[in-house]
Amino acid sequence: MFVAFAVATPMIRIIALYILAGLILVSCGHSATVNQNTSGETPTGDSLHYAKRFAIKHQGNITILEIFGNKDNKDVTSTFVLYPEEKPAYGMKAWYVKVPVTRVASMSSVYSVMLMALGEGNSIAAIDNVEYYTDTFICRKVREGRMQELSKGPSIEVEKTLALKPDLLLTFGMGDPKSDVDSKLIHAGIPVAISLDHLEETPLARAEWIKFYACFFGKQAMADSIFRQSEKAYLSLKSSLGNPERKPKVLTEMKYGDTWYVPSGQSYIANLIADAGGDYFWKDDRKPGSTPLSFEMVYAKAKDCDVWINTYNLNSKAELLAYDKRYGLFKAFQENRVYNNNKVQNAQGYSNYWETAMLHPEDVLSDLVAIFYPEKMPSHRFSYYKKLE
Amino acid sequence: MSRSRFIVITVCLLLLVLLLAIADLCLGSVVLWSADVDEQMFSTILYDIRLPKTLTCVLAGSSLALCGLLLQSLFRNPLAGPYALGVSSGASLFVGLATMLLAPLHLSGVLFAGKAMVTLYSIAGAFLVTIIILFVSRRTNSNVTVLLVGLMLSQVLGAAQGLIEYLASADKLKTFVMWSMGSLGSTSLEDLAVAGPLAMIAWLSAFFMVKPMNAILLNEQYAQNLGVDVKALRIRIIVITSVLVGLITAFCGPIAFVGISVPIASRLFFKTSHHLHQMVFCLLLGAVVLLAADLVSQLISKQLTLPVNTVTTLIGSPVVIYLLFKSKLNIR
Numbered sequence: 001m002f003v004a005f006a007v008a009t010p011m012i013r014i015i016a017l018y019i020l021a022g023l024i025l026v027s028c029g030h031s032a033t034v035n036q037n038t039s040g041e042t043p044t045g046d047s048l049h050y051a052k053r054f055a056i057k058h059q060g061n062i063t064i065l066e067i068f069g070n071k072d073n074k075d076v077t078s079t080f081v082l083y084p085e086e087k088p089a090y091g092m093k094a095w096y097v098k099v100p101v102t103r104v105a106s107m108s109s110v111y112s113v114m115l116m117a118l119g120e121g122n123s124i125a126a127i128d129n130v131e132y133y134t135d136t137f138i139c140r141k142v143r144e145g146r147m148q149e150l151s152k153g154p155s156i157e158v159e160k161t162l163a164l165k166p167d168l169l170l171t172f173g174m175g176d177p178k179s180d181v182d183s184k185l186i187h188a189g190i191p192v193a194i195s196l197d198h199l200e201e202t203p204l205a206r207a208e209w210i211k212f213y214a215c216f217f218g219k220q221a222m223a224d225s226i227f228r229q230s231e232k233a234y235l236s237l238k239s240s241l242g243n244p245e246r247k248p249k250v251l252t253e254m255k256y257g258d259t260w261y262v263p264s265g266q267s268y269i270a271n272l273i274a275d276a277g278g279d280y281f282w283k284d285d286r287k288p289g290s291t292p293l294s295f296e297m298v299y300a301k302a303k304d305c306d307v308w309i310n311t312y313n314l315n316s317k318a319e320l321l322a323y324d325k326r327y328g329l330f331k332a333f334q335e336n337r338v339y340n341n342n343k344v345q346n347a348q349g350y351s352n353y354w355e356t357a358m359l360h361p362e363d364v365l366s367d368l369v370a371i372f373y374p375e376k377m378p379s380h381r382f383s384y385y386k387k388l389e
Numbered sequence: 390m391s392r393s394r395f396i397v398i399t400v401c402l403l404l405l406v407l408l409l410a411i412a413d414l415c416l417g418s419v420v421l422w423s424a425d426v427d428e429q430m431f432s433t434i435l436y437d438i439r440l441p442k443t444l445t446c447v448l449a450g451s452s453l454a455l456c457g458l459l460l461q462s463l464f465r466n467p468l469a470g471p472y473a474l475g476v477s478s479g480a481s482l483f484v485g486l487a488t489m490l491l492a493p494l495h496l497s498g499v500l501f502a503g504k505a506m507v508t509l510y511s512i513a514g515a516f517l518v519t520i521i522i523l524f525v526s527r528r529t530n531s532n533v534t535v536l537l538v539g540l541m542l543s544q545v546l547g548a549a550q551g552l553i554e555y556l557a558s559a560d561k562l563k564t565f566v567m568w569s570m571g572s573l574g575s576t577s578l579e580d581l582a583v584a585g586p587l588a589m590i591a592w593l594s595a596f597f598m599v600k601p602m603n604a605i606l607l608n609e610q611y612a613q614n615l616g617v618d619v620k621a622l623r624i625r626i627i628v629i630t631s632v633l634v635g636l637i638t639a640f641c642g643p644i645a646f647v648g649i650s651v652p653i654a655s656r657l658f659f660k661t662s663h664h665l666h667q668m669v670f671c672l673l674l675g676a677v678v679l680l681a682a683d684l685v686s687q688l689i690s691k692q693l694t695l696p697v698n699t700v701t702t703l704i705g706s707p708v709v710i711y712l713l714f715k716s717k718l719n720i721r
Contacts, residue, residue: 300425
């Protein structure tokens with residue numbers, strides 16, 4: 001190769017040098033590993049027990065966060081190098097963020113609640129849309145103009161976000177890193193953490209994301225403690241159920257147009273039902289995501305359901321029937337065992353389930369256990385679920 | 390067209406509707422004659438799930454085709470139809486208003502403010518747009534202008550709907566999108582017991598207009614000379630099309646293609662412009678088209694029902710284009 005380089009014309013040499021330089025730059029891109037630092041130390045990883053969509057590594061007082069933001073594989077789609085003092089001279093392409101951050105734009109109520117659990121409510125400078133919140137602290141701050149809303153419509157207001165210039169923007173993606181965020185924000189140098197926490201398959205995996213957010217505030221120990229508490233309560237309740245002889249058969253969701261999107265047997269809700277001792281009709285479906293089915297397919301399989309949960313935003317059986325009278329054909333409907341996760345709602349009808357349930361899977365689990373086995377928890381006070389009357 | 394030919398075609402179309410309806414009842418995601426299906430499930434799937442859908446196909450297909458015929462005759466233009474003139478868009482916009490902006494004024498938290506309320510809004514939207522189109526048609530002699538105004542109106546209404554969707558909360562938007570996808574499978578026999586007689590009254594009213602409709606097809610002045618009260622006829626057509634489009638749109642969501650293409654296909658197939666014949670053929674052919682579309686959607690996917698608009702447009706449009714070219718683009 002060197003001989004060929006030596007005998008090449010000056011123009012070809014220049015082109016070859018450019019190509020070589022390009023290759024070097026590409027290799028230092030986003031997919032670069034964390035070993036490309038100057039210190040030569042090998043980073044040590046935090047052991048995450050459940051979450052599969054991010055990783056935490058430490059190198060001295062530097063924390064390196066990796067997000068696996070592509071729904072089809074486990075490639076690292078963005079890296080955050082969090083430093084408390086001096087910015088490290090690493091060669092890798094990453095977001096270098098000085099911690100603790102003090103101005104965070106949180107584009108989902110799930111993240112906001114996790115930040116507040118870490119005692120960082122005052123670090124939230126902006127949220128997506130206050131209509132999705134039941135939390136009084138957030139609502140009050142927005143009302144008083146001390147917290148901005150960046151997404152009143154379906155997309156983020158880029159100019160407002162650029163003007164705010166947050167230290168960190170937390171948002172969620174659909175698993176396609178190229179289109180999951182407005183590139184103008186990236187070009188403006190705003191560190192954007194695009195999470196796929198909603199694609200985690202177990203409730204504890206979603207709750208474990210608090211460890212991710214804690215790193216930006218140097219509060220890993222607090223996050224560990226909060227998570228351990230949830231985990232302990234969750235696992236203890238799960239194991240207390242043993243292996244019931246007769247598990248209630250559970251149906252979820254309702255149809256959308258003519259299609260009933262049925263969550264797969266590996267989904268978050270399927271795992272939650274299994275942990276609560278329920279028998280989910282599609283537990284053996286190993287496909288990722290949801291399967292679209294016709295009404296009669298669902299009816300044929302689940303007409304004898306003992307319990308029906310998660311009926312969109314409905315508040316009563318009458319509303320369910322107003323939508324489609326044939327919902328009344330299901331056994332759970334006839335036996336008055338339809339439950340929805342919207343016990344606490346704000347003025348716009350949004351449930352607190354979408355705020356706090358991810359942080360407290362133990363509360364969701366205990367609600368479901370009380371629904372599936374009312375005799376085991378006769379005096380249970382429901383946190384999220386209510387019976388549709 | 391001779392009387393005997395009319396009877397033969399009508400009987401053939403009736404048999405086709407019957408055949409397709411039976412096929413639609415027999416085919417679905419669940420095989421009704423398998424060992425897994427007990428008597429109770431068989432009865433529920435057949436009578437509660439498939440029968441209302443089959444009847445809805447007939448009702449919606451026939452009604453929209455008849456509306457298309459009436460509008461095409463009124464405007465003396467084969468491009469007129471509930472969708473092209475913005476009548477369906479008007480119905481959609483008003484349903485959008487009802488579900489996304491005005492919902493809190495009705496029953497709070499209910500997905501739809503009751504089907505009756507949605508139907509009223511839908512009819513009101515359709516009525517308003519037809520009135521506007523008619524007003525424009527009185528101001529100009531050009532049918533092309535009327536159609537262009539209809540298309541523009543359709544765009545404006547679509548944009549207004551887009552704006553409402555943009556401003557609506559995710560929750561209400563989801564409700565509306567669910568409706569706007571168009572669904573033949575959400576109506577129950579109880580719904581049909583209300584919608585069916587209403588639609589049939591509208592169909593019957595149309596049959597009382599055969600003679601004046603034949604007259605205005607030639608020329609409005611000529612019709613007036615024959616003693617036709619053209620103004621009253623216009624109002625009757627507007628009321629009938631508004632009720633039918635509003636009713637079908639409220640129950641099934643906006644359904645494209647059928648309203649404009651079935652009357653065109655009927656003219657090309659049966660070579661007649663007599664309104665008695667055309668009304669009968671459109672009613673039957675409309676039912677055939679939607680039943681066939683529903684069957685195709687069942688055959689394409691064994692597990693789910695594809696959106697009706699997708700199937701009717703994907704399969705129907707090439708057929709109409711073929712017919713147009715075959716007849717050298719000459720529609721009577």
